[in-house]
Amino acid sequence: MKVFLIAGEPSGDRLGAALMAGLKTLVDDIEFLGVGGSAMTAEGLQSQFPMSELSIMGIAEVAPKYFHLKRRIRETAEAVIGANPDVLITIDSPDFCLRVARIVKEDEVEGLTFGHDIPTVHYVAPSVWAWRPKRAEKMAQWIDHVLALLPFEPPYMEAAGMSCDFVGHPVVAEPVASDAEAQAFRELHGVDDGPLILALPGSRKGEVTRLADRFGKSLGRVQHDHPSLKVALPVAQGVEGLVRDVTVNWPVRPILIPAEQADQKRVAFRAADVALAASGTVSLELAAAGTPMVIAYDMNWLSRLLIGRLLKVDTVTLVNLVSETRVVPEFLGRDCAPDLIAPALLSTLADPSAQKDAMALTMDRLGKRGEAPGLRAARSVLDVVTQRQAI
Incomplete structure (x- = not known):
């Protein structure tokens, strides 16, 4: 199984690493490609470029690097298409990740590279329950499935046209002092x-x-x-x-x-x-x-x-x-x-x-008494891959 993951900031790197660890317990033969930080690298990812290039916020920080980021978006999308993975998993950082998913999906639709439909999974649902509800509908153009951190989020994603599983919040797996x-x-x-x-x-x-x-x-x-x-x-x-x-x-x-x-x-x-x-x-x-x-x-x-x-x-x-x-x-x-x-x-x-x-x-x-969120997320991803392969 070949998995392409993209994380753009430290919190996403931690989510990605836990997901990768979960996938490794469920799949014997697995290959990880993509972009991530030190936690994902420790789980076996060789990052395409340093994740730190994406860990910027605000107009003042982004503006000078706009063309560089735009080039990285295109390079990453081309790497996804070239690798033809079983699944593309984008983790938070929507400004970067969803642009990559869009290019991948549009190239597939237009038949520019190949006809295989790569399933796309986005980890961390946008907080449409709080503000800007149209974000989910826009995201649904390029994302097939969402891994949600909060238990009330799946109905919002499903209403927008995506499947969604609540997989638990990573806070429940963090150590607590005695x-x-x-x-x-x-x-x-x-x-x-x-x-x-x-x-x-x-x-x-x-x-x-x-x-x-x-x-x-x-x-x-x-x-x-x-x-x-x-x-x-x-x-x-x-x-x-x-x-x-x-x-x-x-x-x-x-x-x-x-x-x-x-x-x-x-x-x-x-x-x-x-x-x-x-x-x-x-x-x-x-x-x-x-x-x-x-x-x-x-x-x-x-x-x-x-x-x-x-x-x-x-x-x-x-x-x-x-x-x-x-x-x-x-x-x-x-x-x-x-x-x-x-x-x-x-x-x-x-x-x-x-x-x-x-x-x-x-x-x-949030899932404190259940399976670790990374493992639940891994099971959800495997369900998406299995369903797509069965079509």
């Missing part, structure tokens, strides 16, 4: 009986810049009620200096955990009594650790205006969505303010029980 490790962390940093709050102001410079002052002031208000408060802040790669600068005047100086200390970050997630976090998949990481949270986020005024008009859901927190509750407080846009955030932190510290139940339900619904 209670003993968490207690040792608290003792090391002198937490004692006072609360430990985890501050997570984002991983990008813009997020940290916008949120840091509001996070600091919110924590200062909590300290008024809890004088022995401690704060831990795992620092994302690339924003170390900025985080040090913007937290120097916080009322509570945080315990900074460097990006390279992933094990300590994991322990801090488990050790904290509550987290104040920017919006995103971090809510699932916190749920996996059993740490209740308050979500706060803001963006520039134009993005706030546009996304506010397009948003189709009443919450952006994945724990709320997956558990079908609204127990995680969130303060977005103009509501991202210390006078609102601080009372929510205090209330959550006082009684986290509702969140604890919702987080446990979320992990169960």
Whole structure:
């Protein structure tokens, strides 16, 4: 069996590696081709070019490399067609991956290269349930099957004309620190009986810049009620200096955990009594650790205006969505303010029980007690290949 995979960023590389590992347990004779990073390379992929070429974001970053990326899209599509694999698997990074799939499918339709119809699988469904629902219909022109991370996504993909399987979220397979490790962390940093709050102001410079002052002031208000408060802040790669600068005047100086200390970050997630976090998949990481949270986020005024008009859901927190509750407080846009955030932190510290139940339900619904997501994804891919070969 010949499989062509494309990943464009580290999260996709990890998904691809788990999928490859799953395929290797199910198929004796398998060959991997495509584009990936170090995790996929470790599973046997020889990347066509460094994945880092695709790990760029934003107009300012993309514009200077536009023609180079366009050439890479064409080169990758030609490599797919030339290899004639049993399946093409594109992993997230839709701006690159779906353009490759489009060229492959259009060349097939026009008979420019050969007549074999390569089945196309896309790993990670677009969040059409939140905004821009037309993305799924557009994607269906070139994608046959979708591997979904969230249990409520398949109906949206099927309505657009693609088959779709929920395969579980990778967060359920990530290691979680033990209670003993968490207690040792608290003792090391002198937490004692006072609360430990985890501050997570984002991983990008813009997020940290916008949120840091509001996070600091919110924590200062909590300290008024809890004088022995401690704060831990795992620092994302690339924003170390900025985080040090913007937290120097916080009322509570945080315990900074460097990006390279992933094990300590994991322990801090488990050790904290509550987290104040920017919006995103971090809510699932916190749920996996059993740490209740308050979500706060803001963006520039134009993005706030546009996304506010397009948003189709009443919450952006994945724990709320997956558990079908609204127990995680969130303060977005103009509501991202210390006078609102601080009372929510205090209330959550006082009684986290509702969140604890919702987080446990979320992990169960994401596949915690089932097969590993990579193996479930592998089974789904094999079903697609088998069905296509039977036609």
